[in-house]
Amino acid sequence: MTTGKDLVLSHVAVLVGDQQQALEFYRDVIGLEVRQDMPFFGDVRWLTVGPATQPGIEFLLETPTMNPNEAAVQANRARLESRAMGTLIFVTEDVDATFKRLEAAGVPVEQPLIDQPYGMRDCGFADPWGNHLRFSQPQG
Numbered sequence: 001m002t003t004g005k006d007l008v009l010s011h012v013a014v015l016v017g018d019q020q021q022a023l024e025f026y027r028d029v030i031g032l033e034v035r036q037d038m039p040f041f042g043d044v045r046w047l048t049v050g051p052a053t054q055p056g057i058e059f060l061l062e063t064p065t066m067n068p069n070e071a072a073v074q075a076n077r078a079r080l081e082s083r084a085m086g087t088l089i090f091v092t093e094d095v096d097a098t099f100k101r102l103e104a105a106g107v108p109v110e111q112p113l114i115d116q117p118y119g120m121r122d123c124g125f126a127d128p129w130g131n132h133l134r135f136s137q138p139q140g
Contacts, residue, residue, distance in 0.1 A: 011048065013062040014088065017080050017129050019047050022061040025127055029105050032059070040066075051090070059088070083130030095137035099123045102135075115139060 016022035026032045032049040035058045040046035044066050048058035064076035079085065092098045099113050102125055110132060111124035122136035 008056065010056060011058045011060050012088075013060045014127075014131055015076055015079060015085060015129065016061050016063060016127070016131075019045050019061050019063055021128060023047060023049070026059070026061065029102070029107060030133070080129055085127075085129060085131040087132040087134065089134040089136060091136050091138070093137065095121050095123060095135050098135045107133075 014022070023034070023037075026049045027034055033052050035048040035050050037045065037047050044063075047061045049061065050058045064073050064080065067073055067076065096113060103109055107125045107127075109123070110126050111122075111134075113121060113123045115121050119139050120136045121139050122134055125133045125135070127133060
């Protein structure tokens, strides 16, 4: 019997409205690498990206129709419409440079650079569907 201590996180779903647009955003703007891009049950595309420095974690760029349950499809469509989305938090070696790069690329800023009382310097952006993207760097 397992106690759960052997579990390793491998995938996290990020709800997006358009997989091709999401691929271009997360690969070309954010800088993640493509891990998998293949057909999945007919018209559905299994598309994952991840940080080059963490080969064991993948973000599934998931559209509402990837769920076989119609109620879940409708709920995910409502989430997209309301922009009630998830959060991804990244650590970077140079949060100031990351902020400048993403701001220059036109990514909507949700929080400018700030020194947090818990020892991080961070900032926040939004992807095209309202997912929150935070970038942090430990201070000192």
